[in-house]
Amino acid sequence: MAFTTSPDGVAVIWLPNAFLLVALLLNRGRHAWMLLLTVFAEVAADIPVFRWYEAAIISGVNITEVFITYGLLRCLGVLRLERLESQVRFLVAGPLIGAFIGGLLGAVVIKYFHGAEESYLSIARVWWFGDALGLLVTTPLLLSIFHHGKVRSLVVRRDYLAGYLALIAVLAIYVSLIVIYKDVLLTPAILLPPMLYAAHRLKLGFATVSVALTSLTLAILVTAGVPLFGDARLIVGILHAQEFIFIMSIMSLGFAVLMAEIEQHKYQLEQRVADRTRELAQLNQQLTLMAQTDALTGLLNRRAIFELATQDVDRCLRYGRPLAILMLDVDMFKLVNDQYGHQVGDVVLARVGRVLQESLRTSDKSARYGGEEFIVVAPEANEATASELAERLREIVAGQTIQAEGYEIKITVSIGFSLLRQGDDFAQLTKRADEALYLAKRYGRNRVEKA
The missing domain is CATH 3.30.70.270 (Reverse transcriptase/Diguanylate cyclase domain)
Structure with a gap:
């Protein structure tokens, strides 16, 4: 996860927790051996910055965060994120509660072992936002690709190809402008309109991919020291990037789910109207037949x-x-x-x-x-x-x-x-x-x- 982590170990988007959460959701909490893989992966990712036992404790904090989130989602009956109600419940259980608790615990570890110059609340906020964004950006994407352990074609449909190419082109143009015009402030807010348009025109699968690609692009830029939000310390730039990614993700994914629900309700309404029309036609046909038929003999009247x-x-x-x-x-x-x-x-x-x-x-x-x-x-x-x-x-x-x-x-x-x-x-x-x-x-x- 080094491409979303600054040189001093501050994660803009922390992805491993989302992978573990999706594995638990898809397998209904079974296959606990996945915890060992998660521990090894997180320890390996943290060793360049932390000592091995510190990395192990941090891994335990992340696992605790994931299990709190998973338990809340199970209590709320959320296993998939294809409805607006499920999206809201996931937002509360994961990015808001689970990641917040992880941030509070993780900040204790950082302050105890490293005595960082930043305040406890500042460290907790960065940790919280990094884990929250990892859950918010990655979990819907993985759940869109996998469902009950089977790869779906939701995010690889052929009719999404033009959308993917357009998104990559927009991101490439944005990065190129930043590289060429270094002194010009190009706020990431200019990416929000095309993201919302994509969420409106295409379905949730495409929205999850576009949010993930855009978020990772911004995370890489800000950790590389690109001043996306003006001249400010790196930690401040990371906080601004996290805030923007959070807002962009909520708006894009929520809008995509809302549009999908509107289309679903429209389809269901059309089906009900069609069914009712068919029933009325059958009743009219029966009434016509009754009006034309002699009840005793079955002949015409x-x-x-x-x-x-x-x-x-x-x-x-x-x-x-x-x-x-x-x-x-x-x-x-x-x-x-x-x-x-x-x-x-x-x-x-x-x-x-x-x-x-x-x-x-x-x-x-x-x-x-x-x-x-x-x-x-x-x-x-x-x-x-x-x-x-x-x-x-x-x-x-x-x-x-x-x-x-x-x-x-x-x-x-x-x-x-x-x-x-x-x-x-x-x-x-x-x-x-x-x-x-x-x-x-x-x-x-x-x-x-x-x-």
């Missing part, structure tokens, strides 16, 4: 057949095509009701309706016209076709044996049909078919008559 048959009649007249209307009536139906009861009569009507549904052509339409009377509209049916259809329906009904309420009943139907003539309408066709039906009844029932 009189109103529906009138609308559909009128369209068929108009079309056949326009193109000179044949059409036939069949009127069917159940013979002696009043006697069935009187002798067996209305429930049996309903079964008889339902059976006739099923015969029509199963026996007609797909182009034909059938309906319960009223009482025990049924109607069939048969487009493209000439006299021979209509007569054959009527005879077939009569024979099928006559061959039925209906069992209901313990009775076995045989029924017949009388049928009259009429053919479309030029100048006809549906009412005239129906009237002639009804007259033919009357003849079939008059001539003995269970027969077919043509108008």
Whole structure:
């Protein structure tokens, strides 16, 4: 971590704690052997500045800080940082509480072993800010890349390539201007607008990468002695850099998460609207079907057949095509009701309706016209076709044996049909078919008559 640490050991951004915290979050606190790796890594990083036992104590402080943060996050139910609420809880548990406690403990170690010229509170603040920024900058980035131990494509998506190149270009231009115009104060604040724009246009994965790259760039510059915030002592420059990185990280990551939540809520709202629209369409379809259907027989009702048959009649007249209307009536139906009861009569009507549904052509339409009377509209049916259809329906009904309420009943139907003539309408066709039906009844029932 030397590239974020000043020559006298002051860390602008302390990264190791974030790696350990992410490992604990991803593994739900399991695999404690990772602590040994963390101890070795931190001791190795601190030995150039501290004695080995001092480095070991500092490592223990950092581990304590991480476990306090992890315990708070577990209590708050935070394992991922893809919601604004989770970001706020992480900010409180890690950068504010965990890193603050680590700063207080770490400052004791520094003052005890080194007796630094800086005050205890000043050392604690630098430690606190360094650890807080390490958690704030690195933890969201690592959690965006890894989820439950599996590498995700969130931060390496192809459509982010242009954004990455633009970010690198902006940072390169900023560093170049600092190198070329050494006497000109180029505050890092000029980097904030493109960071917020990137957070607005792209998703959280890109925002975490942009925050990490920008933060590391500023940390390297300030530890190299570049006066990003005017002529001031190194410790003051580090504090200003930490404050700016903190503000930039909070704004960029928070804005990215907020925009992601807005998009998610928008998507969920659109889905709810689509689902509700689909439900309403289905209900409307059911209502339409109920309004057009006879509940007892499942056939069309009189109103529906009138609308559909009128369209068929108009079309056949326009193109000179044949059409036939069949009127069917159940013979002696009043006697069935009187002798067996209305429930049996309903079964008889339902059976006739099923015969029509199963026996007609797909182009034909059938309906319960009223009482025990049924109607069939048969487009493209000439006299021979209509007569054959009527005879077939009569024979099928006559061959039925209906069992209901313990009775076995045989029924017949009388049928009259009429053919479309030029100048006809549906009412005239129906009237002639009804007259033919009357003849079939008059001539003995269970027969077919043509108008």
